[in-house]
Amino acid sequence: MNRRRFLTTAGTVPVAAATRRDGRPDFAAVREDFPRARLSAYFDNASCHPLSVHSATALHRYIDWETNEVGEPWWPLWAKARDESKNLFAKLINAKPSEIAFARSTIETESNLLNGMNIQAGGGNVVTNDLHYTAALYNYKMRQKAGLDVRIVKNRDWVTDVRDIERAMDGKTKLVALALVSNVNGYLQDIKAISALAHSRGAYVYADIIQCAGAVPIDVKAMGIDFAACSTYKWLMGVKGYGFYYVREDLQGTLAKPTQHSGGVQFNYAPWTREPDSSREEVLFNPVTGPGRYEVSYPSYEGAIAAQESLKYIHALGVDNIRAHARSLTDRLQKELPAIGYPSITPKGNESSICAFTCQDPAKTLEKLAKAKVHVAMRFGNKMRIAPSVFNNHEDVDRLLAALA
Ligand SMILES: Cc1ncc(COP(=O)(O)O)c(C=O)c1O
Known part of the structure; x- marks a missing residue:
């Protein structure tokens, strides 16, 4: 074609073509x-x-604009799509938009969370399992070699037994990190039991949701998930390099510290400003608050545009x-x-x-x-x-x- x-x-x-009269x-x-x-x-x-075809059409429109138009104003034109993709994703997992940051990769986001929690410094440990994604496990191996106490629970007959997670935990466990649905065999973790266990021991739960967001009902509140991430090229029917990071609102900036930043620096000295404020630093640091604190530079607009369409489609179905x-x-x-x-x-x-x-x-x-x-x-x-x-x-x-x- x-x-x-x-x-x-x-x-x-139209998306409505995907729906019958009886609503199914x-x-x-x-x-x-x-x-x-x-x-x-x-x-x-x-x-x-x-x-x-819907996401593809939206992407073609964006590429046409990037290629053949300037636009005035030039980029906020697409900010609506970007923000709508975030709102639709928040709704999909029963989170608030204020709990969602744009992300580029599931694996990168889990790594950023680990950097921000800095568990090693406090002598804490992390519990994960062998049904997690291999790149995530490599990240844990790397951190283990650098001194982080990492406990990798082995599956029994391709299932993670919650009692094995319990046995791996102790008073110093700070995080239980798992793929909610395993890429190995699709196993859906008993996440409610795992979260209840983790929370009762003062630990938090990270869920890699790339193999289920869009395909399996997710309710981060009911499931007790504290952090979650995914990109959009699997069950969210989007493209690579664009995704979402859920951080429970009360943990933002405290337990999960940002480890990288967007722009926004202001210089408090000449020639940058005519009226320097001598009571303040020369290079001011006023990082953004809210979920934006976990974002770096611009999210992929290509990703946002594809995801806006596909998330509408998923909600319609x-x-x-x-x-x-x-x-x-x-x-x-x-x-x-x-x-x-x-x-x-x-x-x-x-x-x-x-x-x-x-x-x-x-x-x-x-x-x-x-x-x-x-x-x-x-x-x-x-x-x-x-x-x-x-x-x-x-x-x-x-x-x-x-x-x-
Ligand atoms: C469970 C799981 N996590 C993470 C990834 C990689 O995600 P990303 O490319 O968003 O880092 C994959 C890819 O297959 C996966 O199956």
């Missing part, structure tokens, strides 16, 4: 919004979700409906793949959109799938991760099962 055709067709598909989403219409679904049975949404749709597909995969020789490493009844299976011959499995134009992820050697989203359907599952039968 050439670009002009794309823009005209894409522009004519029409997932066949949703599939039409994701052109990639026509090309293959794409199940690798836990790596990177395709863009909908409803996360409960998205969950129900994915559940019908993962339930089938969980039942039928083990029967043809692919044992599951995702617990039964797990409430996320990701499931994973072990393969005897990963190379052969990938070859068969490629031939049938089915995309999955093969991770950790022989673990096949399948992550259906809103545009996948039972024909996609048929195609996958037929290829592997």
Whole structure:
């Protein structure tokens, strides 16, 4: 499809087309919004979700403006999209907009939180687990080598037992940091039990929510999550390099100290000012307050614009409906793949959109799938991760099962 055709067709598909009269989403219409679904049975949404025509159209508009227009005033034109993306994300996780900062990467944000908490200086420790993302675990290994007390809880049969977390904790535990949904096998942590445990011991909870925001209902208040982060290129259906950082309001600037800053310095001496104030420093430091204290420079406007559209889309569908749709597909995969020789490493009844299976011959499995134009992820050697989203359907599952039968 050439670009002009794309823009005209894409522009004519309103979000409302994704909703039936009875108020329930029409997932066949949703599939039409994701052109990639026509090309293959794409199940690798836990790596990177395709863009909908709506986000793509919005991005094309932005690129056109960046390329062909100056605009007056030049950038606040897009500030509305930026702020709306934040408000829509806050609503998605039941936070206040004043608890959300723009972020660039989930992993970078977790690292910034650790820098800001400076747990090592107080002799505290961090508890995490082996179902967390590998780059996060590397960050902990690096800090461990520099002297931070890090405790990595091992899974038992691909599940983290809350009692193991409890055993790893002591009076000096300051943070329990986990991926709410694991990228390894989609395991959804028993977050309420973990938060209750952490809080009862005076510790706080960080949740990496990149594998669930947009796909699994999240309520940071009800779940007892103190800090959370994600970027938008997975279940939020946006692009890389743009995301959100949730910091519970009462912890901002106190427990979680900012570690980097936006601009805003003022010089209190000539020639910068004609009337220096001798009672004050020469270079003034008045950092911003609120969630902006965790932001550096400008957020990606490309990211904000894509996320504004995709978050509107996710809200229009409803996360409960998205969950129900994915559940019908993962339930089938969980039942039928083990029967043809692919044992599951995702617990039964797990409430996320990701499931994973072990393969005897990963190379052969990938070859068969490629031939049938089915995309999955093969991770950790022989673990096949399948992550259906809103545009996948039972024909996609048929195609996958037929290829592997
Ligand atoms: C659980 C989890 N956390 C973090 C990341 C990386 O996130 P980011 O690119 O936003 O740093 C991934 C990417 O696959 C992931 O699965």
